[in-house]
Amino acid sequence: DTAVSQTPKYLVTQMGNDKSIKCEQNLGHDTMYWYKQDSKKFLKIMFSYNNKELIINETVPNRFSPKSPDKAHLNLHINSLELGDSAVYFCASSSGSETQYFGPGTRLLVL
């Protein structure tokens, strides 16, 4: 009965590959987010979707393409992975601008 779940938890891949991370929430929220946490633990928002519509795009390279097939899912596809993409990616969800609940994170390592 996990509220916000992400898959995979760990992802190790080669530079140049394309990969996807999936997120699902069962809280009935209408807004979902992707955050990136770097090696220094700094958390920064990347994208936000409200009712499947993109509302925040924080100047993330266009190699990153979020997709929201429905309100409960927000996936993140990354093309041509680079070494600097190595980080922990967190999905979160909220009801409008209310409290955000975070998933367990996906640890991406690009070799």
Next chain:
Amino acid sequence: GQQLNQSPQSMFIQEGEDVSMNCTSSSIFNTWLWYKQDPGEGPVLLIALYKAGELTSNGRLTAQFGITRKDSFLNISASIPSDVGIYFCAGQGRGAQKLVFGQGTRLTINP
């Protein structure tokens, strides 16, 4: 862009001691939040503050929303081993869905 300055960056204390950390901002926020992140997990909300001057407790945790709306602090009383982790402050503007995070305070407790 908006930035939060969180201090201290790390703390090394003895079990039973009280802990205090704070966050300051160059701009006003309408909501202040405090999250805790355990190793390998996503941030978990501890306390949410919605009104300037508000003082809120959650067990041994107490947080305050600064009167200027540009700062907040979190106190932990009588620390125990399970308090170990990284504590993040986050600010949210009026009606905004984006959270701006501080750099985190890493708490280590010696038993």
